[in-house]
Amino acid sequence: MIVEPAPAKINLALHVRRRRPDGYHELETLFVFAADGDSVTVVPDATDRFAITGPFAAALAGAAEADNLVIRAAHAFRAAFDIAQPHAITLDKHLPIASGIGGGSADAAATLRALAGLHGIAPDDPRLFVIAEALGADVPACLLGRATLGTGKGEALLPVEGLAGMPLLLVNPGVAVSTAAVFARWDGEDRGGIAADGDLLARALVGRNDLQAPAVAIAPAIAAVLALLDAAAGVRLARMSGSGATCFALFESVAARDAAAARAAAEGWWTLATTLT
Template identity: 70%
Template structure:
């Protein structure tokens, strides 16, 4: 069989409300997941032995990591264990999303690996065991496996699919800093500022917030500069930090306005990705 290629699209949290800390160490969340057209790419093919190849502009960031610690490798190993698959796989991860940046890069890569392996071995993409396996790999992996606009509750893995948002112009910007998710959650002040609203996704997003934004901004002051640029950009409809940061996003009324803001971000030396919500 030929190689299976899967996109691992960037994830953004249109809103992210932290309600409380749970006894299991996770936090009770209410969030709106949306996914971009672009991201990383995972290619999987049968092989005599397992191997992982890293390519792309952010491959070097992961190069020093032990392969068994990479989420892609862990996803492949867990898939084979769960579904009784013998033999090896050659996996190539083409890494274009910055690492530890709040847009689900590692989770999206793991989810893309699961989808590719499922297609390769005839497992239904909506198989319950596939989503159970995803939840074991990380709180964001089930949403990335679903890969569509959804409301997330619990750890973020209790998912309610929502209608597609359409081709909405969006810009992702990262100032070139990695922020530890654990450190950001550790600095959350513990105040429950209320639930996520109800209704159409973009209306809920507009009235929502990201409760992790203040602690992330305290850890990485560069986020202030990114948000200031995006919020002041002509044609912006919503600008916010995604996840635990440091990547921020802005939704625009037109591709022209988005591309002008992307150019402004580029002149600052920041990573930027002009794309569309899908």
């Protein structure tokens, strides 16, 4: 049995440069990862089985199983490595659905890592990254699982020095935002790339999330979350992640993070108090 973590993905900055001929958008983004998130358990079995547990399991219950990225990752893995062995896979779902923190992408990446470990395949095998890119723009970064500068559609990855141990708070106002709808509202203006110099936090601070304004237009509750985080004591950076609606804040101390988490929870919002890895 392999139990593989599927940590939340955070975009410290997300610059949209242009729309590509293939329908994706040319991006520059700073990926980092939380210490917590979902998890995927894989065991050999006589037949293929898939189950979802956890607080957000019900949100996926009505979706077609074939559409789940975990199942797609498992099928692609078996085809790529010519493996006949069936597996029982359990997804323990703790991250909100369609929330901008890479839940589905992280789950797919964790599935690939777990299956690779189970079958003695190196975690850096290039075939895993080919599968990951086919599954979605964020899946390669989640497969790598460390601080990186992502370019292209997000799949071209350059590792950078991270912010391991920095207190992190994730807050979601309880709304799911369609990535396609958010991109459709982007104004198309290229406001420039991510700063090339400075440490990771400095580069993030002078950056932005070009999808934040269109996401707020779709889900105004995001603005309320950001206002609370911006006003929190000890906050170093507060911003929306990905296409929303989850927002994040980096803090100077655990105490400051936990105080902000208590205020956000009092609003009835989903919160995750954690750290960066």
